[in-house]
Amino acid sequence: MKLFDNPLSPYAMKVRVTLYEKGLEFENHELHFHSQRDALLRVNPRGEVPALQDGDTVVYDSRVICEYLEDKYPNPPLTPADPAAKARCRQLETICDTQIDACALVIGLIKIFRPEMEADHADALGQAAATLGKHHANLDADLRGREYLLGEFSRADIALIPHLGFTAFMGYPVDPTYTNLTAWMTRMNERPSVQRALQEAMACFEASQAPPPAGEQPLFNPQNLHWRNDRIEALIRVGLGPWLLEELAAGRAFFSPVP
Numbered sequence: 001m002k003l004f005d006n007p008l009s010p011y012a013m014k015v016r017v018t019l020y021e022k023g024l025e026f027e028n029h030e031l032h033f034h035s036q037r038d039a040l041l042r043v044n045p046r047g048e049v050p051a052l053q054d055g056d057t058v059v060y061d062s063r064v065i066c067e068y069l070e071d072k073y074p075n076p077p078l079t080p081a082d083p084a085a086k087a088r089c090r091q092l093e094t095i096c097d098t099q100i101d102a103c104a105l106v107i108g109l110i111k112i113f114r115p116e117m118e119a120d121h122a123d124a125l126g127q128a129a130a131t132l133g134k135h136h137a138n139l140d141a142d143l144r145g146r147e148y149l150l151g152e153f154s155r156a157d158i159a160l161i162p163h164l165g166f167t168a169f170m171g172y173p174v175d176p177t178y179t180n181l182t183a184w185m186t187r188m189n190e191r192p193s194v195q196r197a198l199q200e201a202m203a204c205f206e207a208s209q210a211p212p213p214a215g216e217q218p219l220f221n222p223q224n225l226h227w228r229n230d231r232i233e234a235l236i237r238v239g240l241g242p243w244l245l246e247e248l249a250a251g252r253a254f255f256s257p258v259p
């Protein structure tokens, strides 16, 4: 199996943790630079990481990849068998992939990619952080009396940890008064699969702080960012819609290719 990804992506981390939990070997094809974009487009026409190649099968979108892995390599199971629990697992994964990711992205935009924005857009940052706080409260309530989101460890937990790990790293940790969610974070961070993927993400972050090689641009280029669906809605909600239009007009933002 070949994994095409960049460890800084929360979706890449979701897939890596899934592969590690299942004990599956894979060839690592990390993509770090703009010059590797053509290679990425060959495995995902949307030009997003992660993508997985298993023999002749190419799968992209983290959720589709994780479902493929679950179907093909069912042990250990990471989705519940009971239909209601399975639906809840998918529901939680969707909330992580769309709404929580969108909060994390606005925070990452201002704290990591474009720190010069903070002076003029502190309110947008505050709104994203407040929405993240509401998710923390909901998740804490979901975890009352449970070790994991569905009782047993599942893909819902795997989908959540990258976002909460990254937002904590950016200065927005879970409030310790949310004792259920805090205990869950500790439990998750003790899992070898999560430790390994987090170390890989941190190593990638450190490397990304050095200037790229001559003639290269980073794949996630702060001066030309790739925008899509829920992340665009999140920008508009926090008042950054006009900013995005200016970025597009200036050639500092782009969308996925259309078929």
Ligand SMILES: N[C@@H](CCC(=O)N[C@@H](CS)C(=O)NCC(=O)O)C(=O)O
Residues within 6 Å of the ligand: 008, 009, 010, 011, 047, 048, 049, 050, 060, 061, 062, 063, 097, 219, 220, 225, 226
């Ligand atoms: N729905 C996709 C989303 C993947 C995604 O948004 N990947 C981002 C990184 S977090 C990406 O590759 N963006 C391309 C870019 O920034 O050029 C999934 O679950 O895999």
